[in-house]
Amino acid sequence: MHDDEPKDDAPQPPPPPKHYTRVKKRKIDQGFNLIIFFFPALGGLLYGYDIGATSCATISIESVTLSGISWYNLSSVEIGLITSGSLYGALIGSVLAFNVADFLGRRRELLAAALLYFVGALITALAPDFPIMVIGRFVFGIGIGLAMHAAPMYIAETAPSKIRGRLISLKEFFIVLGMVGGYGIGSLLVDTVAGWRYMYGASTPLAVIMGIGMWWLPASPRWLLLRAIQGKGNMQELRETAVGCLYRLRGPAFGDSAPEQVDEILTELAYVGDEKEATFSEMFKGKCLKALTIGAGLVLFQQITGQPSVLYYAGSILQSAGFSAASDATRVSILLGLLKLIMTGVAVLVVDKLGRRPLLLGGVSGMVISLFLLGSYYLFLGDVPVVAVVSLLLYVGCYQLSFGPIGWLMISEIFPLRLRGRGLSIAVLVNFGANALVTFAFSPLKALLGAAILFYIFGAIAVVSLVFIFFVVPETKGLTLEEIEAKCL
Template sequence: MASVSSDPEQLSLSSLGKAGQSSGEIDSAQVPLINGERHSENYSVLAAIVPFLFPALGGLLYGYDIGATSCATISVESATLSGTTWYDLSSVEIGLITSGSLYGALIGSILAFNVADFLGRRRELMVAAVLYLVGALVTALTPNFVIMVIGRLVFGIGIGLAMHAAPMYIAETAPSQIRGQLISLKEFFIVLGMVAGYTIGSFLVDTVAGWRYMYGVGSPLAVVMGIGMWWLPASPRWLLLCAIQGKGNMQDLRQTAISCLCRLRGEAMGEDSVTEQVDEILAELSYMGEEKEASLAEMFQGKCSKALLIGTGLVLFQQITGQPSVLYYAASILQSAGFSAASDATRVSILLGVLKLIMTGVAVMVVDKVGRRPLLLGGVSFMVVSLFLLGSYYTFLDDAPAVAVIALLLYVGCYQLSFGPIGWLMISEIFPLRLRGRGLSIAVLVNFGANALVTFAFSPLKALLGAGPLFFAFAGIAIVSLVFIYFIVPETKGLSLEEIEAKLL
């Protein structure tokens, strides 16, 4: 087996002639993998899991930031617990601390559009880890409010890059039999991070300058993530894309891809089998016209536009079907039902976080058996029911708090079975390889942009419409999303990334 270079993404850029012929729309009869017999993709479980863990730390740190910030904002504006002279912050300043990482994530998503295919998935995650570390330390050690906001922005840029590159790296390196489980498990790590943030924050919220410790906790994990990504091999598919686009020596890149795939699959898959799989992928990329670099205009044409519609549609509906609003009302709903913990917003957050964790775990276990579409259709259908129940509670069933509690738990659970993990899974699978970097950056930008829009529009809409009509409106949007899923979103269970492009787009 060829030795793996210390950084296989930093190969010479000597250009060779392109391999294969360019084609427009895919003719599946021409694609060797589709027409021929697929090679059995054996793998070592340990070898397949390890490349997932380090990218997933990017999701863990994202979730941790959400949970920790909810507690940190309480600590930083306390006259007795802040430990600063600038604790008297306005609501706008607190909003900047809270949403600073979101603004940074939007910037990171825009940056990813131009640098993703140049850096490669692995090095993009290494850059994200550095930004996580710098952002966490700057925020924790900040001498004033302005520097704190800068730290939050830097951390957020790391979030944008990590949420862009992690799904791609996992999708491109995972065996197709467990690809859905591993990418969905990244959502599990996000929720796990949220629960950890809420829990650690609840312990430190009464400590002087506790907010500094809350933000500082993330820095060791960022170091582990960065070292882990440096140690992991590059994405073989990204290397082969570089080869087919003439961005390096074809044979060197092919041999490096074989070496990387051998590491990713372990001893269960012999070198001959790995070589055969790499050559299959290389031939498919050639037949599918991957030798040209993607342009912005191409993103909105042909099969690329279909992938963009599926990806951005899912992440848009993921955000505009009411999740922030439902969670906003969680404390008051549980309090009205007589739960003593409801008076403590942090404990309510932990309770719901544990439920989200359990339901995401269920989705992880069944996604590659049941499929993506059944989970989306079933989960969103029950989300519609729960939103109608919440709308009814705030309109004419205010004397039946049990209805609201059931609706709240049903909504949170079904969201984590459907939009929560499956949205991220589908956007990592659906884009053709040469468009995946740019396509996923657009999808992530839409995700964070819609998140910001819903967050900022919620209070004015609540004041204008009232809680009941607002939840009915979200139910209507969820029905539209069901129609979108039924008619537009394909089933990708069990298909390789190349088969998804050839058969479904």
């Protein structure tokens, strides 16, 4: 025996504790999971930034001295086109996604969204006149529609089941972070000549980072496997590509289990019947109709309980409430945005522990109370302003615990894989359609009915949404996407 060979009776170092290995693997997994999440979530950040920046840009562009343009004297309809132009573009993007999503795949759809974000922001920032600016807003909006469609799908299809809710909810956190950033940059630039140009131009670097990141990330393994079982490529080649993508997405700690998990997904997809290609009529039959009812219902109620009105018209609402200086209005918007950010963070931390239904039921119950309190304040509690302040904060906080993150989470989970692209596009179309409608109708409805009646109507709608959640929406915590399809639909 050579001296450098280990002796059988030599003392061996003790093996590392099992929990050490688990902790080390968990840290590696979390690092890779965050990378998966970060670049798709930039699409949400840019959407949120647009909301915050537009709230300040409309104040800047209407200023005689600070707009830096000769066409500052815009009508209310023209200001409405600037404010909601990206929403109408998002509607177009949602319609496009219905037809091209399953062909392009989630990754390439996000690449297209990044390009449209960049081009749209550049056109808007450099616009020489009003029509060109509206075109830029529409192009940017098409990017929003594609990103809000593909990002939750990509994250849902690549994230581990145990933290899927947290990662998709983090996208909502990024949306709110973008709003706060938009309000913040807007407040800094609102007193600058042609400040609105810089507000919109500031989103271009983020669009470039998003595009580079999505170019680097692999395709969704589930999308590849869907194409494999539907005969849209060589089964063995697509399976091997899916194994490689899954290994890249989960990291070294995933080890040799990638082929085994790919085979499990293929088996489950065949079991639930995803080898059949989806048709348009199937969207309104059987389990897909149930998924569509759940998903579209949630995002509809998300919008028609008044939230878009506060977000898109925050500056003008705060000005009418006594904050006469534009900079004061935007700073208060930042404070509201920070509250939204904190409450969304709470939802992110607890969604995979408490589940989706408890957060929805609890948060929407708080919204009901706050909306009826706001209506009562405007009707007969006008001498108690603390009621309005507390009610507004309660409303914003409860929304971010419930409809804000959970709506996007549920629509990314609930649709069967072969119908997910088209089903999610319909849900996103409903979301942006309702958003545009409420945003457009808020001012005339307030003038016609008064704030008190309007808040009471929103409160009644919130009660209906509570009933809908209790009787229709299932719990999906901890289930794989294939298990959701088999057990909840």
